[in-house]
Amino acid sequence: MKILEKFKYCPVCGSRHFTPNSEKSLFCGNCGFEYFVNPSSANAAFIVNGRGELLIALRKKEPAKGTYDLPGGFANEDETPEEGVAREVMEETGLQVKEAKYLFSCPNKYCYSGVDIPTLDQFFLCKVDDFSPLKAADDAAELLWMPVGDIRTELFGLRSIRNGLRLFMEKYKAGI
Incomplete structure (x- = not known):
């Protein structure tokens, strides 16, 4: 399972409007937070x-x-x-x-x-x-x-x- 599939809610505001923005990011339509997956x-x-x-x-x-x-x-x-x-x-x-x-x-x-x-x-x-x-x-x-x-x-x-x-x-x- 890809790590982005684990996120259902924005980790900043808790909104359900945390949706794919690109192949490696999720964007919160509520607060504007964007989470990128970069390699460790x-x-x-x-x-x-x-x-x-x-x-x-x-x-x-x-x-x-x-x-x-x-x-x-x-x-x-x-x-x-x-x-x-x-x-x-x-x-x-x-x-x-x-x-x-x-x-x-x-x-x-x-x-x-x-x-x-x-x-x-x-x-x-x-x-x-x-x-x-x-x-x-x-x-x-x-x-x-x-x-x-x-x-x-x-x-x-x-x-x-x-x-x-x-x-x-x-x-x-x-x-x-």
């Missing part, structure tokens, strides 16, 4: 160790609970994508990102509570110097290392992550 910023980390293995998380929560994922998540308000990916990596793995190099982005729809949330997923190659604090936490049920050449994208539950992995593996083979 999300990020994912590619963390590769010295053996050419990629850090993979097992999702603890829906959506796609029990499938593979990359460390990452939504950016907070007043946070850059680089700060967001570093924070998410710390929360989910205990690792401190020393450098986050932007690689590419993919538009996505993140289905949460039965609603498709539009996102702009940004992918980063993250440098970590010390792997000793590695421990699954927050949204990660488990963490594992997987050789980049052995990755099977169909085991990853989120479409955007699968697409991102395909792009990453091409870049990785080419020497990023």
